[in-house]
Amino acid sequence: MTDRFPPPPANGCANTPVLKERGQHEVFCGLTGIIWLHRKMQDAFFLVVGSRTCAHLLQSAAGVMIFAEPRFATAVLEETDLAGLADAQTELDRVVRDLLARRPDIKQLFLVGSCPSEVIKLDLATAAERMSAEFAPHVRVLNYSGSGIETTFTQGEDACLAAMVPVLPKTDARELLVVGALPDVVEEQARGLLGDMGICPIRWLPETDRLSEVGIGANTVFALTQPFLTETHDALIRRGARPLHAPFPFGEEGTTAWLSAIAREFGVPQETFQAVTERPRARARKAVAQASEALNGRSVFFFPDSQLEIPLARFLTRECGMTALEVGAPFIHRAVMTPDLELLAEGPVIAEGQDVDRQLDRCRAAAPDLTVCGLGLANPLEAEGLTTKWAIELVFSPVHFYEQAGDLAGLFSRPLRRRSLLRVEAAE
Amino acid sequence: MKLTVWTYEGPPHVGAMRVATAMKGLHYVLHAPQGDTYADLLFTMIERRNHRPPVTYTTFQARDLGSDTAYLFKDACQAAYDRFKPQAMIVGASCTAELIQDDPAGLSETMGLPVPVIPLELPSYQRKENYGADETFYRIVRALAKPMARTTHVTANLIGPTALGFRHRDDITEVTALLADMGIGVNVVAPYGASPENIARMGAAHFNVLMYPETAEAAARWMEKELDQPFTKTVPIGVGATRDFVAEVAQITGLAPALDEDRLRLPWYSASVDSTYLTGKRVFLFGDGTHVAAAARIARDEMGFEVVGLGCYNREQARLIRTVAKDFGVPALITDDYLEVERAIEDAAPEMILGTQMERHIGKRLGIPCAVISAPVHVQDFPARYSPQMGIEGANVIFDTWVHPLVMGLEEHLLTMFREDFEFHDEAGASHHGGKAKVRVAVADVEGPAPQTPRDISGPKKQGAETTIEVVWLPAAERELKKIPFFVRGKARRNTESFATERGVSEISVDTLYEAKAHYAR
Numbered sequence: 001m002t003d004r005f006p007p008p009p010a011n012g013c014a015n016t017p018v019l020k021e022r023g024q025h026e027v028f029c030g031l032t033g034i035i036w037l038h039r040k041m042q043d044a045f046f047l048v049v050g051s052r053t054c055a056h057l058l059q060s061a062a063g064v065m066i067f068a069e070p071r072f073a074t075a076v077l078e079e080t081d082l083a084g085l086a087d088a089q090t091e092l093d094r095v096v097r098d099l100l101a102r103r104p105d106i107k108q109l110f111l112v113g114s115c116p117s118e119v120i121k122l123d124l125a126t127a128a129e130r131m132s133a134e135f136a137p138h139v140r141v142l143n144y145s146g147s148g149i150e151t152t153f154t155q156g157e158d159a160c161l162a163a164m165v166p167v168l169p170k171t172d173a174r175e176l177l178v179v180g181a182l183p184d185v186v187e188e189q190a191r192g193l194l195g196d197m198g199i200c201p202i203r204w205l206p207e208t209d210r211l212s213e214v215g216i217g218a219n220t221v222f223a224l225t226q227p228f229l230t231e232t233h234d235a236l237i238r239r240g241a242r243p244l245h246a247p248f249p250f251g252e253e254g255t256t257a258w259l260s261a262i263a264r265e266f267g268v269p270q271e272t273f274q275a276v277t278e279r280p281r282a283r284a285r286k287a288v289a290q291a292s293e294a295l296n297g298r299s300v301f302f303f304p305d306s307q308l309e310i311p312l313a314r315f316l317t318r319e320c321g322m323t324a325l326e327v328g329a330p331f332i333h334r335a336v337m338t339p340d341l342e343l344l345a346e347g348p349v350i351a352e353g354q355d356v357d358r359q360l361d362r363c364r365a366a367a368p369d370l371t372v373c374g375l376g377l378a379n380p381l382e383a384e385g386l387t388t389k390w391a392i393e394l395v396f397s398p399v400h401f402y403e404q405a406g407d408l409a410g411l412f413s414r415p416l417r418r419r420s421l422l423r424v425e426a427a428e
Numbered sequence: 429m430k431l432t433v434w435t436y437e438g439p440p441h442v443g444a445m446r447v448a449t450a451m452k453g454l455h456y457v458l459h460a461p462q463g464d465t466y467a468d469l470l471f472t473m474i475e476r477r478n479h480r481p482p483v484t485y486t487t488f489q490a491r492d493l494g495s496d497t498a499y500l501f502k503d504a505c506q507a508a509y510d511r512f513k514p515q516a517m518i519v520g521a522s523c524t525a526e527l528i529q530d531d532p533a534g535l536s537e538t539m540g541l542p543v544p545v546i547p548l549e550l551p552s553y554q555r556k557e558n559y560g561a562d563e564t565f566y567r568i569v570r571a572l573a574k575p576m577a578r579t580t581h582v583t584a585n586l587i588g589p590t591a592l593g594f595r596h597r598d599d600i601t602e603v604t605a606l607l608a609d610m611g612i613g614v615n616v617v618a619p620y621g622a623s624p625e626n627i628a629r630m631g632a633a634h635f636n637v638l639m640y641p642e643t644a645e646a647a648a649r650w651m652e653k654e655l656d657q658p659f660t661k662t663v664p665i666g667v668g669a670t671r672d673f674v675a676e677v678a679q680i681t682g683l684a685p686a687l688d689e690d691r692l693r694l695p696w697y698s699a700s701v702d703s704t705y706l707t708g709k710r711v712f713l714f715g716d717g718t719h720v721a722a723a724a725r726i727a728r729d730e731m732g733f734e735v736v737g738l739g740c741y742n743r744e745q746a747r748l749i750r751t752v753a754k755d756f757g758v759p760a761l762i763t764d765d766y767l768e769v770e771r772a773i774e775d776a777a778p779e780m781i782l783g784t785q786m787e788r789h790i791g792k793r794l795g796i797p798c799a800v801i802s803a804p805v806h807v808q809d810f811p812a813r814y815s816p817q818m819g820i821e822g823a824n825v826i827f828d829t830w831v832h833p834l835v836m837g838l839e840e841h842l843l844t845m846f847r848e849d850f851e852f853h854d855e856a857g858a859s860h861h862g863g864k865a866k867v868r869v870a871v872a873d874v875e876g877p878a879p880q881t882p883r884d885i886s887g888p889k890k891q892g893a894e895t896t897i898e899v900v901w902l903p904a905a906e907r908e909l910k911k912i913p914f915f916v917r918g919k920a921r922r923n924t925e926s927f928a929t930e931r932g933v934s935e936i937s938v939d940t941l942y943e944a945k946a947h948y949a950r
């Protein structure tokens with residue numbers, strides 16, 4: 001069903017030895033996921049139990065985007081809380097009671113662990129149980145860790161969804177579960193495509209509100225929409241659900257392969273599949289072709305950030321004509337990543353983990369046309385003459401499925417186009 | 429445990445980063461988990477710095493805990509030294525590392541690095557960003573500055589400007605010029621742009637200009653005591669303060685006061701008749717103590733505003749702010765709780781807020797114009813143009829900045845005349861600003877219909893779509909109406925008509941017209 005694409009490379013990167021790095025990491029911690037999760041789950045509140053640093057991180061990551069009273073906050077640990085743990089639990093009860101009294105619209109509360117709460121071994125699981133009992137049935141209280149010692153950037157969403165899996169009801173229905181917090185517009189498109197193929201019902205994790213949540217069980221088949229949802233993947237398997245592994249739905253090829261894995265599983269006739277995907281595929285192809293003009297023949301270097309690096313490198317190399325020089329990912333989950341690795345032609349360095357200074361050395365030596373990196377590195381690299389794309393935008397913008405394929409290519413081509421437009425050198 | 433939605437200050441190690449990033453040839457090894465590297469983006473994105481902050485994070489993980497985090501720290505220190513060859517290093521712990529008690533100070537001491545290594549003890553669970561900057565700068569100065577012969581000419585150190593500071597970059601230029609007018613040179617500016625070698629030369633200055641007490645007061649006091657350098661107490665923000673500053677410098681140095689006021693425009697702009705409308709504007713001030721205290725004086729004495737509330741988020745300046753508040757006869761709000769500030773502003777119902785980026789958002793929500801006077805900073809607080817707060821040009825910049833959010837002279841009169849007009853009312857915002865106009869919300873005691881849908885003041889206007897006019901204008905009234913300037917005639921007509929409708933008057937006479945005017949005028 002991916003007939004219009006070049007055949008998979010004879011040697012993909014699935015067996016390429018991975019360069020494992022263990023030095024300074026330059027990535028966010030999992031708390032960052034709260035920024036988009038709280039927009040998606042509209043009846044949920046995220047309470048980080050942490051330090052002023054955690055509050056400041058959330059604010060710095062979110063500051064440019066929203067500034068209302070958000071559905072997240074930090075319970076900042078103070079000197080007195082560190083003295084005795086019993087106090088910290090009582091304090092937490094007090095904070096949560098105040099919070100829920102002020103926000104009666106909240107139906108689920110996530111207690112989110114941080115580095116400080118983990119180092120002092122503040123038991124948030126017990127706290128969540130205690131509070132669930134107190135506030136049931138109106139509010140469900142769950143906990144997960146978004147700490148920087150346990151999680152990297154997008155792993156926060158993974159930990160959050162994984163925490164929800166055990167409390168979802170049980171069902172024996174044969175149902176499709178799609179996993180990942182995507183922007184509404186993207187989610188609707190995916191539901192539309194799958195629905196048109198006759199797949200019904202389509203369940204989603206997370207739902208926008210707790211009441212629409214669904215059951216899972218041995219007949220549940222699930223597909224991840226994001227490569228970083230590996231804990232959730234494993235947790236769903238533990239509940240008996242069965243994963244569909246496919247390349248991730250980025251670009252025309254990825255989307256087609258992803259949909260096709262589901263279509264095969266649910267016995268969708270080939271003609272139906274063609275009929276449903278034909279036109280959006282053509283649109284995606286056209287949009288990518290336009291947006292990727294500036295990308296064709298250029299090279300790209302990925303710093304590890306969101307775990308989207310491997311699927312995106314696959315998209316950029318196979319659909320936009322780029323060459324990957326290095327593809328760094330914070331983690332590589334084999335089962336989840338293999339379909340994309342197999343499509344990514346041999347050649348780039350595949351790196352896991354990070355030693356940022358050494359990676360910067362490699363990047364400068366490789367002199368890529370485009371460097372995909374975090375916000376801390378982008379301007380310094382631009383000042384050195386490299387063209388960069390901030391990785392965080394890839395997580396914050398709608399990039400999945402056919403209708404966004406052109407936008408996705410556009411996110412990468414815009415910095416290159418911009419550089420070619422500007423006719424003024426920096427003074428410094 | 430304290431519930432925090434938004435914070436005014438980061439943790440103290442971010443203050444240390446502001447010092448390290450401002451300096452050259454200094455490297456900071458921070459024992460911290462990977463997520464704490466977010467702080468780099470504050471400097472590279474908000475301030476658009478073109479270099480990474482000189483910070484190495486150890487980025488320890490859960491699996492390292494209890495076994496080899498101490499080794500990680502030492503490795504990171506050594507690697508940072510080998511790679512960056514700094515003239516000096518500072519080492520410390522973030523909030524998490526403070527809990528695992530690896531003792532970066534002790535560890536780094538045993539390493540025998542060939543440069544000064546300055547340990548920082550920044551209590552993350554008690555103190556905040558400004559303290560962190562102040563303490564870090566103090567530790568650096570204390571470690572490196574020594575008493576030495578004074579320069580032959582009178583010179584000063586400018587102390588306090590850091591990375592991520594509110595207009596620090598341009599204030600340095602302005603203060604340098606103020607001193608130059610008196611024939612005083614600058615010995616060292618620190619931490620901004622200084623290297624550890626420069627810090628070692630600080631003792632050569634005759635005195636210190638303490639630009640920002642938030643970030644350099646501890647160092648100023650230490651240098652006063654140990655290097656026998658007096659420091660200035662006046663922060664030259666505003667016309668009066670700048671003049672006082674010059675007088676203070678003259679008194680410290682024994683030189684004749686000199687201030688070139690050729691370019692100073694604030695006093696005349698403020699006195700010119702167009703500014704009459706500023707009289708008694710009710711303003712609320714919030715920010716760091718230094719900027720709020722300076723702004724309070726400008727607001728009252730140089731702009732003719734009425735200060736209806738003021739406060740600061742940094743406890744270190746609480747005493748100063750209490751004194752100022754007392755002088756102004758308003759309560760002092762000392763808090764870093766954003767929601768509390770919002771409540772206080774709501775209660776005071778000012779016509780303008782002079783605050784931080786956080787208050788700008790409060791203002792947006794409450795429909796109150798806001799000018800930013802203090803950190804915490806936003807990318808907008810680093811304009812490309814020269815835009816100081818201090819000195820002569822600073823006063824000019826402040827005049828423009830504070831007036832900009834307000835509606836101007838004649839426009840304000842019109843708003844007063846026709847304050848119930850649905851699209852041209854005083855909550856609509858100034859006409860020189862883009863964006864959506866805020867539609868007046870129906871208030872119980874306001875008679876007459878209030879429009880329910882938002883309208884864009886810059887968009888095409890549909891007139892009178894929702895009112896069916898059954899009132900008749902008598903010829904005399906019609907003639908009188910024509911005497912009203914054309915640009916407000918439409919409003920006058922509509923206001924008069926709705927005034928008549930509400931009272932069941934079907935014929936508009938000249939009297940009705942003026943009764944309506946009297947009704948709508950304040």
Ligand code: SF4
Nearest residue numbers: 029054114115148463
């Ligand atoms: S890395 Fe840890 S301490 Fe830092 S912001 Fe993240 S959770 Fe908080």
